[in-house]
Amino acid sequence: MILTVTPNPSLDRTYELPGLTRGTVLRATTDRVDPGGKGINVSRAVAAAGHRTVAVAPLGGPEGALLTRLLGEHGIEAAGVPIVASTRINVTLVEPDGTLTKVNAVGPQLTGAEAEALLEAVRIRSAGTDWIACCGSLPRGLPPQWYAELVARSHRAGVRIALDTSGAALTAALRERPDVIKPNAEELAEAVGRPLATVGDAVKAAEELRERGARAVLASLGADGQLLVDGTGTYFGTARVQSVRSNVGAGDASLAGFLAAGGSGPAALAAAVAHGAAAVQLPGSVMPTPADLDLSAVTTTPDIPLDRPLKEPAP
Template sequence: MVTVSLNSAIDHTLDCPGFTAGAVNRVVSETRTAGGKAINVAAFLSGGASPVTATGFLGRDNAQVFEALFRERGIQDRCMRLPGSSRVNIKVVDRAGGAVTDLNLPGLRVPDGAMELLTEKVEGLADDNGCFVLAGSLPAGVPEDAYATLTARLRARGALVAVDTSGAPLRHAVAARPDFVKPNAHELSELLGRPLPDRAEVVRAARELHATGIALVVVSLGADGAIFVAREGVLLAVPPRVEVASTVGAGDAMVSGVLAARLAGSDLETCARRATAFAAGKLARVGPVAPPPERVEELMRGVAIHSLGSA
């Protein structure tokens, strides 16, 4: 398993009860964790049956946070170091009010030639790895079709490719027919260029995307669960109620659950249960920490599955 992170981030989470803009606020605790969608997926899947490799770009000036995560989780580090710092995302969490305020700082500008070198590195990793996750936004200096290019080259080598991004990078990527995509409802609406005012419209849109040749389409609906569309049919998976410490990384946990289930040969219902349980279990934790297996099994039993017909 290889995760490709082109715009890695450090998530700086501040626990600030009663946060009020324009006022003096008191932070009671803080955490700094290596993040970005692909880094989170690598962290969630580390320690599993298959080894995990992380590649992509890291800023040399603050790479230590990522290196510490890789050492702790046993993730093979094949990331390229670039001059400067990886971006920092500040999350101000008011648990009492149930609100999270995001302050996203600018990140790296990728120099000329670096993306070509990374593409060669990723293709080389396909010699020994059969599954790739391309996830997250794109930094300055990387073309909008970067994920599409990587998808086409990796699929030509017989690899399974999962993509989790949004906007123009997603639009280009779906044209290259990855095996699995996971937009949320807003991202799917943006992709198709029309509003999706209710669940029926979201399901119709997910079916359309699947019909273009993408084997598995998962549309996350936040607390309302997720829609899973594959050859086996269309399912709605609704999670049980859980305590929420942080929503950061819940979508990445869902991607991880999908891949863990699919690579184990699970059917669509088991995949939907495991992915939804992974995401629900992560909500109780800050940072890319997967829930323990016994908690995943407990949550899987609490996931409600509704059949919505054929694909």
């Protein structure tokens, strides 16, 4: 069972447009609303794979009530922590060539009591959990050390932690030695304070984060693939993708695949790559089911192409 923690969840509204022209009235060809937030996306992918998952999140207002209902429709048990403010709504505009324009709301501000209630909800629901996945930005009212406190408490309870966040929250949490962190290339560059131009640069950055406390680093490099750097070695995974429809939630799907496959080693990396590749070929933030996965299109290797330039260098 995988428990997810999403401190700043959302309702994700996606519009597919024939084109995006500023200052005009646009009519969508399709639209959808999905439960959103990085941890909730992980729960959706875990549930789509047929595994049990519980989603812990602060939920408020009619938006929070709708989010709870949508989670139930996805087969996810919602462990909502009531808050006074309303859950945020994010909007994604998708053009025919796959270009995305995202508008993310800032989200509610949590009180000190609500922040502590969130930690307590994780403690109560973590019994029998294989992994806790803590994902996304921290809402207003939660200090950067909040994730570090969550990692420390969870480790004292004997539960493994996967952390997908960035900036000061990631830096603060490293000292508590999260079992897995999952940065993308931009977050990896930010964490080490230098640009990444090659796969080798990404490997060095991941190794540095391990030296600073992370037990394993699963790094998403976009179209270039994914890296896994842990105590057993370094592995590189890629997949053939026919066409990209939407990359919203693809990294979250990757983390779900990785954890559901055990959370370590090249087999888990292959599952992560397969989930991410499947997700980018689906609309909006739809999470892949087992029928969408194509492991035959995935390649993993310990022979890292260190000199390969990144298609999307991280500044």
